[in-house]
Amino acid sequence: xxxxxxxxxxxxxxxxxxxxxxxxxxxxxxxxxxxxxxxxxxxxxxxxxxxxxxxxxxxxxxxxxxxxxxxxxxxxxxxxxxxxxxxxxxxxxxxxxxxxxxxxxxxxxxxxxxxxxxxxxxxxxxxxxxxxxxxxxxxxxxxxxxxxxxxxxxxxxxxxxxxxxxxxxxxxxxxxxxxxxxxxxxxxxxxxxxxxxxxxxxxxxxxxxxxxxxxxxxxxxxxxxxxxxxxxxxxxxxxxxxxxxxxxxxxxxxxxxxxxxxxxxxxxxxxxxxxxxxxxxxxxxxxxxxxxxxxxxxxxxxxxxxxxxxxxx
Amino acid sequence: xxxxxxxxxxxxxxxxxxxxxxxxxxxxxxxxxxxxxxxxxxxxxxxxxxxxxxxxxxxxxxxxxxxxxxxxxxxxxxxxxxxxxxxxxxxxxxxxxxxxxxxxxxxxxxxxxxxxxxxxxxxxxxxxxxxxxxxxxxxxxxxxxxxxxxxxxxxxxxxxxxxxxxxxxxxxxxxxxxxxxxxxxxxxxxxxxxxxxxxxxxxxxxxxxxxxxxxxxxxxxxxxxxxxxxxxxxxxxxxxxxxxxxxxxxxxxxxxxxxxxxxxxxxxxxxxxxxxxxxxxxxxxxxxxxxxxxxxxxxxxxxxxxxxxxxxxxxxxxxxxxxxxxxxxxxxxxxxxxxxxxxxxxxxxxxxxxxxxxxxxxxxxxxxxxxxxxxxxxxxxxxxxxxxxxxxxxxxxxxxxxxxxxxxxxxxxxxxxxxxxxxxxxxxxxxxxxxxxxxxxxxxxxxxxxxxxxxxxxxxxxxxxxxxxxxxxxxxxxxxxxxxxxxxxxxxxxxxxxxxxxxxxxxxxxxxxxxxxxxxxxxxxxxxxx
Numbered sequence: 001x002x003x004x005x006x007x008x009x010x011x012x013x014x015x016x017x018x019x020x021x022x023x024x025x026x027x028x029x030x031x032x033x034x035x036x037x038x039x040x041x042x043x044x045x046x047x048x049x050x051x052x053x054x055x056x057x058x059x060x061x062x063x064x065x066x067x068x069x070x071x072x073x074x075x076x077x078x079x080x081x082x083x084x085x086x087x088x089x090x091x092x093x094x095x096x097x098x099x100x101x102x103x104x105x106x107x108x109x110x111x112x113x114x115x116x117x118x119x120x121x122x123x124x125x126x127x128x129x130x131x132x133x134x135x136x137x138x139x140x141x142x143x144x145x146x147x148x149x150x151x152x153x154x155x156x157x158x159x160x161x162x163x164x165x166x167x168x169x170x171x172x173x174x175x176x177x178x179x180x181x182x183x184x185x186x187x188x189x190x191x192x193x194x195x196x197x198x199x200x201x202x203x204x205x206x207x208x209x210x211x212x213x214x215x216x217x218x219x220x221x222x223x224x225x226x227x228x229x230x231x232x233x234x235x236x237x238x239x240x241x242x243x244x245x246x247x248x249x250x251x252x253x254x255x256x257x258x259x260x261x262x263x264x265x266x267x268x269x270x271x272x273x274x275x276x277x278x279x280x281x282x283x284x285x286x287x288x289x290x291x292x293x294x295x296x297x298x299x300x301x302x303x304x305x306x307x308x309x310x311x312x313x
Numbered sequence: 314x315x316x317x318x319x320x321x322x323x324x325x326x327x328x329x330x331x332x333x334x335x336x337x338x339x340x341x342x343x344x345x346x347x348x349x350x351x352x353x354x355x356x357x358x359x360x361x362x363x364x365x366x367x368x369x370x371x372x373x374x375x376x377x378x379x380x381x382x383x384x385x386x387x388x389x390x391x392x393x394x395x396x397x398x399x400x401x402x403x404x405x406x407x408x409x410x411x412x413x414x415x416x417x418x419x420x421x422x423x424x425x426x427x428x429x430x431x432x433x434x435x436x437x438x439x440x441x442x443x444x445x446x447x448x449x450x451x452x453x454x455x456x457x458x459x460x461x462x463x464x465x466x467x468x469x470x471x472x473x474x475x476x477x478x479x480x481x482x483x484x485x486x487x488x489x490x491x492x493x494x495x496x497x498x499x500x501x502x503x504x505x506x507x508x509x510x511x512x513x514x515x516x517x518x519x520x521x522x523x524x525x526x527x528x529x530x531x532x533x534x535x536x537x538x539x540x541x542x543x544x545x546x547x548x549x550x551x552x553x554x555x556x557x558x559x560x561x562x563x564x565x566x567x568x569x570x571x572x573x574x575x576x577x578x579x580x581x582x583x584x585x586x587x588x589x590x591x592x593x594x595x596x597x598x599x600x601x602x603x604x605x606x607x608x609x610x611x612x613x614x615x616x617x618x619x620x621x622x623x624x625x626x627x628x629x630x631x632x633x634x635x636x637x638x639x640x641x642x643x644x645x646x647x648x649x650x651x652x653x654x655x656x657x658x659x660x661x662x663x664x665x666x667x668x669x670x671x672x673x674x675x676x677x678x679x680x681x682x683x684x685x686x687x688x689x690x691x692x693x694x695x696x697x698x699x700x701x702x703x704x705x706x707x708x709x710x711x712x713x714x715x716x717x718x719x720x721x722x723x724x725x726x727x728x729x730x731x732x733x734x735x736x737x738x739x740x741x742x743x744x745x746x747x748x749x750x751x752x753x754x755x756x757x758x759x760x761x762x763x764x765x766x767x768x769x770x771x772x773x774x775x776x777x778x779x780x781x782x783x784x785x786x787x788x789x790x791x792x793x794x795x796x797x798x799x800x801x802x803x804x805x806x807x808x809x810x811x812x813x814x815x816x817x818x819x820x821x822x823x824x825x826x827x828x829x830x831x832x833x834x835x836x837x838x839x840x841x842x843x
Binding site for chain 1: 353356357361362363364435477493515516517518553554555558559563565566568719722723725727728731758767768771
């Protein structure tokens, strides 16, 4: 097991190297000049050229890449072109909202989607099953921002139960933090619930037709025990896999959800950085997302062993 | 059987608890104004960049020696009195009593000298003025002199320049920062009506200002950007909220008090809400402009540029972008309708959408069918529909137009390039100016026709430059106007750009907000909440 974890951790290095090269080149080859953005609309060509020189953007690309990689290896992620802050500081400021949104969404989605999926499988062909399938198609098809606007209209504008936007840090006021997380988490979780519920239903259905389930029932075990102890546990591996893959959807969805609900998280930082061509910030955030994605999938792989004793690394 | 209904009921209960949490009202904060500005504040130095959000930030924190009143006259602001010698070569400025920086130290003439020098290093109007300045002298703590090499007609207009870059006065230590470098966060020390609360600044979330208790307003009533800047709010928060739909929902829900620039498509929705009012704080509004790249064919030929001016009509541009005539104005005057230099002198035959006449002119000018690379910005609602209208009107006149769509920041990067249009360069694009930036030919950047030193587009016209120079050195306003009109006529013959309409962007605010100033930039003194 430890060998497996060590090998996987070492494998992160080439992944990050590829991401680093790709992101760096993409940004340099994409049109847009951060110096012109910084200088503002009324700037002259000379002013833009001065800023470009100060930012080191007139150096050859390979030299810029070398400096960036060298700094990263020393733990220095650089300074944002726009804010007089290091990228590490910016990310530290923005991590909490994104983490809170991701965790709330994950917990909410898993707690709701797995029981729904199991129940739909157990009552295959029933009205409930058909409703779950319809919801899955709908939830996966409707864009997050549409769901967000609908929820804002119903719960904030019409009913006045929840605020439209904003974020209050958890340490400042838990109540206000919680009320501001409900709508974004709901928005982001709709697609996630649809995905997990569908996979859970399919996996549990497959397992319910196995001989050992029939044997369990023949032994006189209750439906609850059959479903929870035998069916769900054996169906867990594909469900965990899809949850792991869903983290990528979550990260992508956070970009839109944070914009719609005015959450000052990493998703919005990414959008702002892309729009203003803040190269150091974009590069570091994408590297961070890559690390998170790889590590979460490693954790998912490890967790397989908890549900299926046949899996050994 | 496992009872799933119980589980579902538990989840519903949990969701209800979430709903109850939502019933907790967002804290009512007396005299705190929450505003969504047109952009988030990322940079704190209004001299280093010309972006309007930094200008707005500057008006909160710093003050100016002079300021434009509502009649566009430059009036003393930090200055108590000023005097110009009979030969117009020495200007003496005396600061008001009791001006202090937010750290408690007094504002001195030396601070002002350093601030003017740093501003002039970055601003084109400042550079023009400094070309006539021989030097400065700090006479005493409150008085300084500006000595000129020759009389200069725009001293007060320059020192009171209302829009980017605004000559904000900063402490000497801050103003001595290299003009090519941003000032540091800890150096944001002003003598303006508000103070910047650095510890609460969270880029992407909010920026906070507190009432500057040390600020001493002038005794005159506030007028435009001039007069007494009386602060009635304890705290102003600029909330970063990029999504316009969310901004409107938050305003309707009372979570914010004001939106600086709601989209025009959302104005009818806002107008229907009895708790919200629309307020046009900037009566001059904005002006759309079509900018030529004069370096390359076909727009290296002034006659072809003139033909475009003949082909264009403003109404279509304005209808396509703004829609409601309540928020736009057909106005030929390049120095903006409603200002002292407003005139359509020399413009009877242009901007009438006369495609037939434009065709004739193109033939006379020898247009060879070179395609015009027209850049279209697609992500800013107020600009998106301009390029398709330009394309249609130019094609009707016989131009070949290659309209290339891109996001605004790509356009901003590309317009700075002097490459040929077929190698990543460009021929034309459309943008918008805040009217306060273009009130005269020296202030208006697109009239600068000094070749390489001009703004992107790099027009080269000796006559225009001579007239701009004469305008800046003329001290008699009547003669200044004559020069401006002569320049306008020359500009019609050899346009550096074309103005394609004037438009207005009202603010949307809760009816509880009162006292918003009518001024070229959004300012928050005089504002209170019921």
